[in-house]
Amino acid sequence: MGRWEPGARERLQRAALELYVERGFEQTTVAEITNRAGLTERTFFRHFADKREVLFYGQAELLETGVYAIAGASETTAPLAAVVEALQLIAARFEERRESARQRQTVIAANPGLQERELLKLASLASAMADALRGRGVAEPTASLAAEAGVAVFKVAFEHWIGEPGERTLSDLIRDSLDHLRAATAG
Template identity: 60%
Template sequence: MGRWEPNARGRLEEAALDLYIERGFEQTTVAEIAKRAGLTERTFFRHFADKREVLFGGSGELQERLVDAVTAAPGAATPIDTITAALEAVGTLFADRHEKSQRRQSVISANPELQERELIKLARLSRALADALRHRGVPDPAASLAAEAGITVFRVAFERWIAGTGRPDLTALMRESLDQLKAVTAGQAPSLTSSNPLG
């Protein structure tokens, strides 16, 4: 088999997800993933450190997109408006990934170790956002609070997006969740049916 394998990473991801769903994460080996993808174990390890990384390999791109959006936000933007811009920037990453994201989440939800890894990922994203806000001159605790609020909005919207069929896109759900958070902090009762409870 040659050194170059077309779309090897994508093939490995698809094979791994299929096997995790069919057999369970713990019961699936790297050798089985590579075989299902028509590749070698050596090729697998060129793309992923271990079989968990198949599920979390996109975390770096997500963090980079969030931080870049915070950095690019207008200087006069408030911390929460800056976080809003960051969330909208990452929404497009998931535009055509609904089914794949559902499958990934079903694997994570079935495994406590992976659930813990997901929480660690979200905590890292929050720290990266807070650091980016501090570089903009936002002091603590405002930077940490805005970052935590942003990641909470992302998580809640992502869970609703995953659970739905024919739902609005992830960006729309993040906007809705953010509007509801603003309503809560303003002392208003948020509407669960309105897409803009502040309107």
């Protein structure tokens, strides 16, 4: 594949993930990633700030998806239901990338720094969704609780989704996790 061919970002992501799985995150260099992708280091840094960002690329787009979904939900939609609707849209972006999501989580689980970055990503998602709920007039602490609960539901569902060999979708598992949360809080 020539350096000029389209899809450089995707090629870099694929090469990086392969190397992270094979050699480990810490042991992989940007030079090795670009060599495997058939690209230059300059191209790498045009797309990513560092080798960590390969794993977290697209976070802003996910936040935007969640915020717009909450902002666009019907006025009669309960706060947690609006958050879950947003998470369902986010989940749809993952459905065709199950194997790469599994590999990504394996890499993250093996590195405390990456685990911390993943937790920050989830905290940012909860914060953005809480802000979107407040923008709809949802008062505190309801906005924060709904957003945090939604992120917890998503996290549990995602862990099951990447851990299960089955055919269940991430959306199905989000609904199941929400049912478990409701059961846990039933009076």
